[in-house]
Amino acid sequence: MIPEEKILELLDQSFASSALALPGKSEGKVRDGYVLSDRRRLLVTTDRLSAFDRILAAVPYKGQVLNQLSAWWFEQTRDIVANHVLGVPDPNALLAREAQPFPVEVVVRGYITGVTHTALWYRYSIGEREIYGYRFPDGLRKNQELAEPIITPTTKGGPTGHDERLTCREVSEQGWLDEATWNEVQSAALALFQRGQEVAHRAGLILVDTKYEFGRAPDGRVMLIDEVHTPDSSRFWKADTYAARFAAGQEPENYDKEFIRIAYADQGYLGDGPVPAMPPSLWTAASQRYISIYERLTGQTFVPGEYPVAPRLQANLQKAGIL
Numbered sequence: 328m329i330p331e332e333k334i335l336e337l338l339d340q341s342f343a344s345s346a347l348a349l350p351g352k353s354e355g356k357v358r359d360g361y362v363l364s365d366r367r368r369l370l371v372t373t374d375r376l377s378a379f380d381r382i383l384a385a386v387p388y389k390g391q392v393l394n395q396l397s398a399w400w401f402e403q404t405r406d407i408v409a410n411h412v413l414g415v416p417d418p419n420a421l422l423a424r425e426a427q428p429f430p431v432e433v434v435v436r437g438y439i440t441g442v443t444h445t446a447l448w449y450r451y452s453i454g455e456r457e458i459y460g461y462r463f464p465d466g467l468r469k470n471q472e473l474a475e476p477i478i479t480p481t482t483k484g485g486p487t488g489h490d491e492r493l494t495c496r497e498v499s500e501q502g503w504l505d506e507a508t509w510n511e512v513q514s515a516a517l518a519l520f521q522r523g524q525e526v527a528h529r530a531g532l533i534l535v536d537t538k539y540e541f542g543r544a545p546d547g548r549v550m551l552i553d554e555v556h557t558p559d560s561s562r563f564w565k566a567d568t569y570a571a572r573f574a575a576g577q578e579p580e581n582y583d584k585e586f587i588r589i590a591y592a593d594q595g596y597l598g599d600g601p602v603p604a605m606p607p608s609l610w611t612a613a614s615q616r617y618i619s620i621y622e623r624l625t626g627q628t629f630v631p632g633e634y635p636v637a638p639r640l641q642a643n644l645q646k647a648g649i650l
């Protein structure tokens with residue numbers, strides 16, 4: 328593990344944004360995208376950390392972890408569904424096939440949990456028993472495993488809008504996707520989730536829920552895009568303590584970025600109003616958490632890329648003939 332002092336030194340040098348001499352830049356919360364020739368796209372994963380739909384900090388190595396962990400998962404799941412990966416020219420960059428992204432986010436959930444307005448547990452706790460088109464029995468408890476994983480789609484809110492909940496039926500009935508495509512996407516999503524749970528289990532973790540994005544490839548195929556099974560798109564819990572804690576009515580030990588939301592909540596911040604300042608130790612802990620998730624899931628030692636990232640990225644893209 329990279330020592331805290333080393334990460335502290337890098338805090339000021341975090342990779343907060345990219346400025347490449349490429350056209351068509353789009354900025355997501357975490358990734359910068361650039362349009363390339365031949366229907367390709369360069370996705371640069373920065374160190375930006377978002378929660379509560381806001382960018383809260385830039386955390387050393389977070390971008391590299393997300394990019395390399397995603398690339399690893401794409402490789403692990405390519406037998407299930409085609410994906411957008413063409414190459415990894417730099418630890419923070421992915422060369423991808425440009426997709427026409429589908430307008431739904433495909434959330435898969437194995438457990439009833441969460442407190443945001445789209446979360447299963449939140450809906451259940453306010454008395455709803457039909458949620459996302461599924462019937463739930465009385466007597467469920469927070470963080471309980473579902474009989475089987477379910478798909479709970481939402482519309483893609485975009486940077487300002489909100490994600491609206493949909494039932495699986497509404498996705499095709501309301502014309503968000505045609506029925507054949509939606510069926511293909513649902514099968515792929517459930518198979519991906521099963522693979523994700525198996526791999527996480529071997530790493531001593533539970534893949535609780537996750538969000539996939541799919542799109543249409545230039546050749547017409549359905550393909551998996553964006554990111555897969557990262558701590559930004561997924562919830563992970565520690566497997567070995569889950570059962571005892573659940574039985575005792577305690578919250579599971581999270582192994583994702585939830586501890587950052589909790590740190591803010593402890594300061595009274597829940598997403599509205601001025602964002603409280605946080606001590607550097609929270610960001611070094613975040614960096615170490617991301618790295619250890621990478622190492623646990625992949626079974627590989629994390630090899631830190633050189634900082635600052637920008638000149639290194641520039642050189643690697645030139646070497647790859649992208650710049």
Ligand SMILES: Nc1ncnc2c1ncn2[C@@H]1O[C@H](COP(=O)(O)OP(=O)(O)OP(=O)(O)O)[C@@H](O)[C@H]1O
Nearest residue numbers: 355356357358411423424425426428485486552553
């Ligand atoms: N192969 C691809 N082709 C086209 N778009 C893609 C591809 N892979 C990912 N994207 C898009 O790139 C963006 C990734 O950036 P990021 O994840 O930071 O965005 P976000 O903040 O989650 O969402 P938003 O785009 O709503 O701001 C997403 O909008 C995603 O849909």
Ligand SMILES: [Mg+2]
Nearest residue numbers: 355356357553
């Ligand atoms: Mg995203």
